[in-house]
Amino acid sequence: MNTKLILAALFSFSALMGQAQDDFRKTHNIGVGINHHGADSTLYSSGNVALFGDVDTLRGVQIGNFSATVRRQLRGVNIAGVVNAVGSDMRGVQISGVSNLLQSGNGVQVAMFNNVAGEGFRGIQLSALSNISLGMKRGMQIGGTNICSSYMRGAQTGFYNYADTLNGSQIGLLNVCVAHPRGVQIGFINYSRDTLAHKIGLVNVNPNTRIDIMTYGGTATKTNLAIRFRNRSTYNIIGVGTHYFGLDKHFSGALFYRIGQCFNITPRFSLSGDLGYYHIESFEENSNSKPERLFSLQARLNADLILGNYTSLFATVGYGDTRYYNHARRYRQRAIFEAGLAWRLSRNRHFYTAADDEYGLKGYGADTTAFAFDDPMRQKKHPWRAALEAFGINVGVQFFDRYVMNEEFAKISWSSIKNNIKTGFVWDNDQFSTNLFAHPYHGGLYFNAARSHGMSFWESVPYSFCGSLMWETTCEIEPPAINDLMATTFGGVCIGEVTNRISNLVYDDRLRGFPRFMREFIGTLICPIKGLNRLLYGDAWRVRSSYYKYHDYESIPVHFAASVGYRYLADNGALFRGEGNPYIQFNLAYGDPFDREQTKPYDYFTADLQFGLSGNQPLITGVHLLGRLWSMPVTISNGADMVFGLFQHFNYYDSEPVKNGSDIVPYRISEAASIGPGFICRFPKVGNLTKLEQRIFVDGILLGGSLSDYYHVIDRDYNMGSGYSVKASCLMEFGKVGSMSFGADYYRIFTWKGYENKDVANTNPIYLNAQGDKGNSSLLVLNARFCLALSKRINLDMKVSNYWRDTHYKYHDKVLSDTFDCSIGLQYVL
Structure with missing residues (x-):
């Protein structure tokens, strides 16, 4: 420091x-x-x-x-x-x-x-x-996450600990110590390069540990997915099973842990024995015939046959004793027969990380004469064309709503326009996704009408405001909404600039044929207005031998990852009562926050998008955008860097009640217009820790939305207001092994303008003009993500998030709720 x-x-x-x-x-x-x-x-x-x-x-x-x-x-x-x-x-x-x-x-x-x-x-x-x-010489760290990079004597206590050198003890859910701990590691998972260290935990890992993914079925559970950590002669197994036999024909589940001893008979054949504990959920109300949950103690003998370098076949015989939790009376006892396959995870292949090329695509397009932004013919700005196009966007959407969709709100007249101006702005009652995502996205169209006509970032901001103002006052018969004007303007700037820059990553005017068509098609999906203008002005098919690229990866590096997998959303925090569905997630880091040359607005931003592929849950479950508006980097003499800046935030969480569960909405909150200071710290590489970054942001929420338990008017079941948020995160990369990150986001939104003192029964809902239930709501989101390298480009991606909501109402009882979701999938890193 x-x-x-x-x-x-x-x-x-x-x-x-x-x-x-x-x-x-x-x-x-x-x-x-x-x-x-x-x-x-x-x-x-x-x-x-x-x-x-x-x-x-x-x-x-x-x-x-x-x-x-x-x-x-x-x-x-x-x-x-x-x-x-x-x-x-x-x-x-x-x-x-x-x-x-x-x-x-x-x-x-x-x-x-x-x-x-x-x-x-x-x-x-x-x-x-x-x-x-x-470098802590003595003392103790106590917290959610602990890191001491290079030499420590004291004790670390937290749900995660990392120490490059440790002479003391680690106590936490996850302990990692690279070099020679003399003390004791006590936790759920312990890792140490020194295999002689004392480890007390459910899972103990060292560099020689063999990690297997196991899939099997049998008489105890119908299907199982587990991870086995096998050392020289001992092993641990953690897994989840479905459809526990003996309860009923309906779905049920089990979460289990096993610990055992193995004996190698031949190089390819081994015998082992273990003891296991199973937690069983029946998803039924507790009764004499159908208990809500059970526990089972089980013993097994196993035979393993190695089929190849990465696969093995195993069979199991055993015995289980299942009992009730409340009085330990026996529910059932029976023999166990199981069989399945195990796949070994390769931990020796090269992992493509910051140590090799920090952003993955650095060096692509190094010829600076090739970029479209250097073309003298494209330097001219066209503000009036941009204004005409923003006007045309409103006219086109209004005509579609009126003559194709036949929407009542679109049947405007001079009288309705005059009435809107006379009435003034109100708080409307559109649904959550419309007000806090669709409107910001619409604002991005206005913004990109200006950006694609040569206007700068700041020159494009008024187009979002004026486009929204025109729509609110003239394109609907309903009174103009102040929340729409704010969300469309501020959210539109954020979404507009992000989509504008991402689309530049796709275009390449050298290409012809189908590759060119696909790039133009994808670019138009990302940024429709830019794609439309490329069609109008012939850029979509014009082949160029110079000034053909639209992004300089050498100056502004990009890191992109896409994940596909399965996500479980708990119902009101229940471990085995929830809903599962496939998901797709995209993560993009654009630019280097510590670059002193590229300092224009959004030369650095991050974008994290999550889509749920389920008919019951929203398609868009999460949108998280962070864009740097201004910064002041500071170089630290010992190799650590820090950058302080002003950042724009756009965060959107959405969910629906789980299928066949309670009617409780797991979470729903948004900050559509948010800006504030923050700093990013990058610390030197030490040992196996190839990257360590810490981020803190404090921002004011000009417009946000949070779930309401009482306000249900037209399509709205949420409150709107203003407030603040605090976000902190820690990112660690461990060379060829993988990476992990921890984060905490805290949102506090105050609803100032309530409806409680109004004559709701005799007031037209569109003129109610209320932010919602007067009070305040907070949401705390804690998340942890682990990526384990399977190959140069493929990672095993695991993530868990917890959501705690605390809503205080002035005229109603307060509501507390908490839940979680977890996901596992494969991540492709570009």
């Missing part, structure tokens, strides 16, 4: 308040306290209360409403609502709502989302999500 890292966090936040950033040695303490300046202009403080606290030396207590920074020396307590930063020589305590940054120190850090400490830190870090300490 370096002082520049510490100071950058505070001064970048201060940039939003209009303060200068060019002189890091200048103190900006916006507050009051017991302060005095020394002869050398050093600011000493015995007590300081500030909006932005910033002192050189502190011997007392500093409280910053937004941030609190000590540059030189701290002997006390440093408290901030968002960020703490200490430059060096800390002995006291840091407390922050979001993040702590420290260089050197002997104290204690406390933060809700993240701790970062470097150099001589010895104290204790406490965090709800993650801790990062680049």
Whole structure:
């Protein structure tokens, strides 16, 4: 860590308040306290209360409403609502709502989302999500995620731990220690390169562990999918089974764990024995004849025959004793017969990661004379053409709604337009997907009408606003909606710029025939307005020998991954009562956030899209876009980098009640118009850890939507309002093995304009003009994702997410709910 890292966090936040950033040695303490300046202009403080606290030396207590920074020396307590930063020589305590940054120190850090400490830190870090300490000599990390890269003596406690060198102990759900732990690993899964380390857990893994995917059936469960971790003479099995025989003909399920001992008879044949515990769900209401859940203790003898380098055949005989949970009375006992196949995972093939080529496609198109944006003939801007096209979009959609769909709202007249202007803006009652996704997408069409006619990012923003304003006031007989204007403008800018840039990845004017047709077709699907203009102006079929590419991968690298698999959505948090369906997911990282040259808006953005292939659930279940508008990168002397910036966010979560379950909607929330500060930290590569990034974002939600338990008017069952969100994530890549990431998103939306004091019974719903139930709603999303390399391009992709909703109503009882979803699939990395 370096002082520049510490100071950058505070001064970048201060940039939003209009303060200068060019002189890091200048103190900006916006507050009051017991302060005095020394002869050398050093600011000493015995007590300081500030909006932005910033002192050189502190011997007392500093409280910053937004941030609190000590540059030189701290002997006390440093408290901030968002960020703490200490430059060096800390002995006291840091407390922050979001993040702590420290260089050197002997104290204690406390933060809700993240701790970062470097150099001589010895104290204790406490965090709800993650801790990062680049060399903790002693002490302890306690939090959701712990990372100590290179040498640590203390103990780590959390649901995930990583330590490149550890002489202490690790306690957590998942423990990873690369080099020589002298202590003990206690957790659900333990990994260590040192096979002599003491490991106490359900699964113990070392570099020699053989990992098999098992599929089998038999008398205990009809179908099973399991993972076997086999060491020299012991093994562990974790799996899930369906249709537990003996309950009834309906679907039921089992979650199980087995531990055993194996004996190699020949190089290809082995015998083994194990004991297992099964948790069984019947999905029925508890009764004397049909218990809701059971547990089973089972013993097995197994025979394994290796068929090839990656496959084996096995058969099992055993015995199971199944009992009730509440009184342990026997439900059933019987013999077990099973057989199946096992596939070994290859862990020796090359994994294509940041260590080889950080963004996968770097180097493609290095000839800078080939790019369309360098063509002198395409430099001219056409603002009036763009305006005419935005006008035409509204006319075309309005005519389609009126004369093809025969929609009542589209039967406009001069009288309806006059009435809309006279009535003014209201909050409408369209359904969730219409207001918070379809309208932003529509705004992207206006935006790209300008972008495809040569307008810059900022020059294109007014087209989204004016296009939406025209539609709201003239193209419907219903009064104009303020929420539509906001969602279409802000969300349209985000979706429009993302689709504009993604479509540039597809086009190549050198091609002919079917390859050219497919690229034009895909590009038009991604960005319809650009595709339409390419048809109108002949670019769709014009073959060029120069200026033929539309994206420079050398300047702006791109990383793309697509996943296909099976997703399980729980009903009200039930382990085996939910709905499964296939899914498709796309992940795109565009640009390098630490690049000092490519700094225009959206030269860096990320896009994560998830589609559910189920008739019961929405087609679009998740859309998560993050675009950088402005940034200030800082290079750290020891190889770590940090960039602070202003980011635009678009997040959309949608679901429906699960099939044949309760009527509870698992989750539904959106931030269609959101912007705020954030920082991204990239730490040096150490050992097997080839990439480590930490991200923190705090943003204001201008318009968002959250599920309502009481408001049901026309098509709306959600509240709208404004608020804030905080997001934190940690990304780790482990060379040839794979990668993992952890994240936490917290959304808080306040509904200010309720309906409770209105005459609802005698009010036309379209003129009700309410945001929903007065109150506030919060959603906390925790997710973990693991990608295990199967080959150079193919990964095993596993993800689990938990959703906690807490909604407080002013005139109704509050509602708490929680649920989860999990998925497993194959990921292709391009």
